[in-house]
Amino acid sequence: MKSAKTLHSILSIIIYLILLVIAVGIIMLVLFLTGILDTSTIFNDITEYLKDPSLYVFMGLILIVYGIFVYGLCQLRAAAKGFISHQFYDINHLKNLSIAGKCFVLTGTFAWLFDGLSSIYFQSKFSLSMNDKTFMYLFIIAIGLFIMIIGQALNDARQLKEENELTI
Amino acid sequence: MKKLKIIIYILFGALLIGLLVNSIISISGLLFENDILNVGHFTEKDVPFYLKIIAILKLVTLLLFCVGIYYLIKILKMFTQGLYFSNSLEELFRQSGRYLILSGSLGFLLNLTPFIIQDFKYIMYLNFDSKSLYIALTIIGLFFYAFSRIINQGNFLKQENELTI
Numbered sequence: 001m002k003s004a005k006t007l008h009s010i011l012s013i014i015i016y017l018i019l020l021v022i023a024v025g026i027i028m029l030v031l032f033l034t035g036i037l038d039t040s041t042i043f044n045d046i047t048e049y050l051k052d053p054s055l056y057v058f059m060g061l062i063l064i065v066y067g068i069f070v071y072g073l074c075q076l077r078a079a080a081k082g083f084i085s086h087q088f089y090d091i092n093h094l095k096n097l098s099i100a101g102k103c104f105v106l107t108g109t110f111a112w113l114f115d116g117l118s119s120i121y122f123q124s125k126f127s128l129s130m131n132d133k134t135f136m137y138l139f140i141i142a143i144g145l146f147i148m149i150i151g152q153a154l155n156d157a158r159q160l161k162e163e164n165e166l167t168i
Numbered sequence: 169m170k171k172l173k174i175i176i177y178i179l180f181g182a183l184l185i186g187l188l189v190n191s192i193i194s195i196s197g198l199l200f201e202n203d204i205l206n207v208g209h210f211t212e213k214d215v216p217f218y219l220k221i222i223a224i225l226k227l228v229t230l231l232l233f234c235v236g237i238y239y240l241i242k243i244l245k246m247f248t249q250g251l252y253f254s255n256s257l258e259e260l261f262r263q264s265g266r267y268l269i270l271s272g273s274l275g276f277l278l279n280l281t282p283f284i285i286q287d288f289k290y291i292m293y294l295n296f297d298s299k300s301l302y303i304a305l306t307i308i309g310l311f312f313y314a315f316s317r318i319i320n321q322g323n324f325l326k327q328e329n330e331l332t333i
Contacts, residue, residue, distance in 0.1 A: 004314040142179035
């Protein structure tokens with residue numbers, strides 16, 4: 001299963017990259033707040049909002065969304081691991097798929113919502129998310145729903161397999 | 169299942185319409201030099217030839233994406249009919265995966281071109297901000313490609329089951 005192995009590797013890289021980006025973001029925020037780094041040298045627009053609590057509320061919400069997304073990716077990676085080891089109908093891998101689908105739907109919906117709200121609040125001076133592309137959100141929601149359906153189909157197959165083994 | 173199917177149809181429809189509008193803006197700007205976005209880039213000189221080629225390749229990316237989505241919609245139709253395991257479903261998953269991988273990787277490479285060429289003047293017309301979308305496309309394409317193998321095994325199991333009965 002070359003494709004499953006590639007999928008597993010790409011997912012691992014993306015998960016670690018997202019975690020790295022989040023960690024760097026948090027470290028930079030701490031450096032700005034403690035005054036070690038001067039915000040005006042990097043972001044001019046954000047300086048006037050640094051004392052506004054809404055900034056941290058939106059940051060917290062978007063961090064939660066990214067957390068859900070990473071969790072979804074981890075679940076998809078676990079399912080890919082199952083594909084590699086040929087455990088196609090293992091109940092745990094089916095659960096992984098279902099959870100991944102739900103996580104993607106949640107991510108797409110809430111990231112879109114928080115991105116829109118933060119843009120309105122901060123008058124589109126800057127965006128807190130990685131990318132505010134509407135297509136990305138639409139695609140993530142659609143694929144999340146699709147993965148949920150796939151999980152359902154695989155569950156049906158698992159029942160067939162059990163029935164098959166019982167008959168034999 | 170039916171409700172989910174309708175939601176997925178609407179989402180894919182909105183996605184395709186959005187991408188189509190984006191492409192129309194890109195093509196009219198870069199191929200026909202019609203400055204719809206009023207960025208004022210078409211007054212001095214013609215758009216470079218390589219950017220026209222990039223615009224055409226972006227259109228190819230969109231077409232590949234549309235074919236991938238077309239196969240996905242066909243898969244959804246089969247799922248709602250309860251046809252979870254058949255040879256055609258396996259083929260549909262493989263084709264959909266293949267087209268999404270192609271579209272995702274080509275789109276991602278095209279997104280990198282302004283950084284290689286160091287020309288950011290027409291960036292608004294080329295929508296070079298959608299790298300994450302193309303990465304997601306490649307991942308999902310790979311997932312579907314891998315999944316076609318599982319459908320194959322499921323199909324075999326089903327046939328065995330029917331023969332036993």
